[in-house]
Amino acid sequence: MSLLSTNISSVFLKSCFYNASGCLCVTKEDILKVYNSDSGAVISKSCTFSPREGNPKPRYFENKYGSINSMGMPNKGYRFYTYMSNYLLELGDSKPCIISVSGLDFDELLTMLSYIDNMVKRPEQLVEVNLSCPNIPGEAQVSYNFKKMDNCLKQIFSNKYKKIKIGLKLSPYFDPSHILEVSNIFKKYPLHFLTCINSLGNGMIINPETDKASIVPKKGLGGIGGLYCKPIALSNVFQFYKHLGDKLTIIGCGGVQSGQDVYEHILCGASAVQIGTQLVREGPRCFTRIEQELKEILIKKNIKSIKELCGSIHKL
Ligand code: DHB
Numbered sequence: 001m002s003l004l005s006t007n008i009s010s011v012f013l014k015s016c017f018y019n020a021s022g023c024l025c026v027t028k029e030d031i032l033k034v035y036n037s038d039s040g041a042v043i044s045k046s047c048t049f050s051p052r053e054g055n056p057k058p059r060y061f062e063n064k065y066g067s068i069n070s071m072g073m074p075n076k077g078y079r080f081y082t083y084m085s086n087y088l089l090e091l092g093d094s095k096p097c098i099i100s101v102s103g104l105d106f107d108e109l110l111t112m113l114s115y116i117d118n119m120v121k122r123p124e125q126l127v128e129v130n131l132s133c134p135n136i137p138g139e140a141q142v143s144y145n146f147k148k149m150d151n152c153l154k155q156i157f158s159n160k161y162k163k164i165k166i167g168l169k170l171s172p173y174f175d176p177s178h179i180l181e182v183s184n185i186f187k188k189y190p191l192h193f194l195t196c197i198n199s200l201g202n203g204m205i206i207n208p209e210t211d212k213a214s215i216v217p218k219k220g221l222g223g224i225g226g227l228y229c230k231p232i233a234l235s236n237v238f239q240f241y242k243h244l245g246d247k248l249t250i251i252g253c254g255g256v257q258s259g260q261d262v263y264e265h266i267l268c269g270a271s272a273v274q275i276g277t278q279l280v281r282e283g284p285r286c287f288t289r290i291e292q293e294l295k296e297i298l299i300k301k302n303i304k305s306i307k308e309l310c311g312s313i314h315k316l
Contacts, residue, residue: 003298004291006040006271006306008249009165009192011096011124013272015040016306017262017290020225020253020276021100021128021169022046024284026075031084035095037284038291040272042088043098044081046130046169049108051077055135059222060280061205061214066226066255067277068205070135070217073102078112086121098126100169103142104133106152110159117161126192127164129156132171134201134223141201143171146181153189167193167248172200172232176239183243193249195274196236199223226277230255234268241269241311259293269311 006016018041024030026045034042054074061068075081078101085097099120101112109129116127131142131149142149156166168191173179186194203224205214213220233254241250252270256262257278265273278286303309 001305003295003304004040004306008041008096008126008167008251008272009124011126011165012094013040013096015287015291016266016271017256017273017275017287019043019279020274021130022069022071023276023279028084031088033284035088035091035093035097038287039095039284041096041098043128043274044084044100045075046073046100046102046133047075047078047081047112048073048102048104049078049112051075051080055217057216059215059217061207062226062277062281063205066224066228067280068203068215068222068224069199070215070222072135072217073104073133078115082116082119085125086119089121096126097122098128100128100130102133103129103131103152104136104139106155109152110155113156113161113164113166114159117164120163123163125164127166128169128193128195129166130169130198132169132198132201134171134199135217137218141171143168143182146185149182150185150188153185153191157189165192167191167195167251169195169198170236172197172229172236172254174232179236179239180243183240186244187247191248193251194240194244195251195253196240197229197233197254199225200229200232203228225254227255227257230261234264237265237270238268238313242314245269245311256290259290259295259297262290262294263297263309266306266309267311267313269314271306271310
């Protein structure tokens with residue numbers, strides 16, 4: 001075990017941070033950039049049954065506080081990302097490749113999960129089921145419909161899987177009663193991890209150069225990432241860790257730009273942390289910088305491992 005190493009369920013990561021799904025992970029070229037960086041893992045773009053082009057452009061915009069996106073799930077289809085996981089395994093390095101799967105269509109989701117379980121060569125394949133995409137016109141986020149989410153999980157776990165370890169990517173929740181309610185649903189199922197949080201859905205950012213909405217799809221509404229998200233992300237990590245931290249791994253996502261931001265997510269209960277907007281802005285060298293910053297903080301505070309830090313705010 002080294003200073004920054006961690007586990008997601010039983011899967012080992014040399015370093016506790018990696019890309020957020022959607023960021024630098026649609027094509028083989030992108031995925032290889034993250035794989036060849038100092039990230040601890042690589043996660044794919046959320047995939048659907050059939051490849052998708054996504055929404056019309058412009059569909060991504062950023063300012064100094066964060067980003068807005070309405071990509072509309074452009075991806076190369078689930079078979080491609082299954083192939084990529086096997087391809088990276090054969091490169092020999094033991095870096096985990098997590099497959100993100102869209103939960104928009106339950107029938108497709110069940111088909112994709114069975115296929116991945118049968119085809120992956122890793123003994124343990126992490127799969128992040130994305131129940132929180134805000135950007136498909138006419139489709140509500142599943143994670144805000146608790147009955148539907150419970151039903152989805154019931155269908156998923158009525159199957160037995162050999163290799164895949166399933167976790168969920170969640171929307172931000174803004175009321176502790178909602179977090180308690182969904183935590184009680186999650187307790188019924190053998191989930192391995194929760195990723196908190198996806199983008200803040202249906203925000204709007206005006207482009208100051210044009211006085212118009214900065215992106216085109218959904219009349220300018222899109223998922224907000226970056227610094228705007230950090231307090232909500234920390235609060236969701238903190239609350240889910242309190243309810244479920246003894247049962248599953250919490251992965252933090254939202255507003256991470258520096259080693260201090262990673263540190264705060266882990267303090268609140270994350271075992272690993274994803275980086276989105278800052279990765280798009282800075283490229284994969286952000287992992288090298290953040291690694292150095294985080295190491296310096298841990299050494300200064302005499303913290304010996306991520307495990308020691310994880311959730312320690314709850315012990316005060
Ligand atoms: C997209 C955006 C998301 O926040 C998400 O979770 C999945 C997909 C998108 O628009 O592609």
